[in-house]
Amino acid sequence: MEPIHEDITTDGPICVPGEANPRAVLAVLIVGTVMAPLDSSIVNIALPAIAAQFGERLTSVGWVTTAYLLTIASLLLSMGRLGDVWGLRRLYVAGLSVFALGSLASALAPSLTLLISARVLQAIGASMIFAAGPALVVKTFPPSRRGWALGYISLAVSLGLTMGPALGGLLIGTFGWPSIFVINLPLSVGAALVAWRLLPDECPEAEPFDLVGAVLAGAALLVLLVGLERAGGSGLLAPGVFVSMAIAGALGAAFLWHERRTATPMVDLDLFRSRTFATGLAAATLAYLALLAVTFTLPFFLLRVRGIDPRLAGALLTAAPIAMALVAPAAGRFSDRHGSRGLATAGVALLAVGLFGASFLSPSTPIGAVPLALFVIGAGMAAFQTPNTAAVLRATPRDRAGVGSALVAQARNVGMALGIGLAAALVSARMGGGGLPSGEGAVSPVVAAAFTDGMATVLKVGAGIALGAALLSWFGRAPDSVEDEGANS
16 A cells, blocks of 8 residues: 655645745756756767777776766765755755866866766766756645646756757767867856756755765665676676675665664655655666667767768757657646556657667668657657656655655666666677777778677667566556546645
8 A cells, every 4th residue: 555645745834935936946947957967968979089089998988978877876865865954955056066067177178087087076966956856846836737847857857868969969070079068067057046046945954964874875876886887898797797786785785774773864765665656766767777778879870880970960869859848748747637657658668669669770771760769769758757757756755855856866877877787788798798999980891780780689678678667657556546646636
């Protein structure tokens, strides 16, 4: 039986000293929310240029992306709880400011090591933004409008993830790879100034911050994702991967033991008694794992296998953001009126269809097939993400909105990291343990065929994972759940 959180989530006073304009709050949240995921995807299309400039192989340059994702994933829970304790407005503004500093440092980095370090700083800011955004929606909007607002937040996340290669291709082809970081500066600084004026202030909790829990959770996730990253180079069955999984498991067990015994836990484990909450997070992790199968591999397919110009590649990759822009707001309105279960299931099933179709791309496929497959993928992901996020946050008590928001973002980032690790491992295995050579431009036909074969395997596996998420969305949540019935209450 589901614990009834709806009354806690939707009723009770919001500790805000003044009136907040909901639409203005949503606008400033969208700006920050689109930038943080954008910088997890925009770098992928820049990796060949970065590798060429610093004279490194793509396996080493991949840490520019991996370090960003690992840092976010290891800090999200801590930042979510910090938002509940310190205040969500302060956390959001601080995140934008740190993100701006990291972007500037990335653009000016003279070496690969310093670029990776700057990306870690950037990711610290992004983790604050991710944790605060949806929680501020919960605090600002009534239940009858929350799905609509979350639709635009989901749209911002999806656009950031999928428009990165398109925007990156345009910027890199015109100004060079540092421009993908420079573009963040005016947006993040301006958003921070506006956010401080517009976002609702709160009365922070008197409870202390669970530092021990934060360290254990962050360490467990970091070790887990480092192990998965190593799988991309050494294979899923390598001994080092098993060691990492064992250490991560031990740290995770220690975290659970501590959280059950502390008076002020970082994560209220009773949240997971809600089937909607637990299955929603699990389905989101699987969906983003599947999505990264195409987000990670397709830019390399277009640039190195097809050998097309980065600007044309970027234009082709805009199909997914366009689909998301069309679907996400409508999905949010639908979930407000009719609940989340059916739409979320249909969306992730459509994602599976798109991934399976993309698995048949080859060096001789008409180029128009690429945006067609991406449009289906983008529409499916948008139809899933918005109602699923709304359902999870409806099942979260208001005083734990920061943690609930962080867990939604955590599911996304863990799924992305898993997707990159799995995609890299499968492609490497299909290419005989190697990878694409460093440099720019088209590779040899033999290498192109090997990479295409590996990409097809990755996309078919991703389609299967997306189908698993669809089954979880349908069977994991009862049709008459409190969250779905209360969507319009």
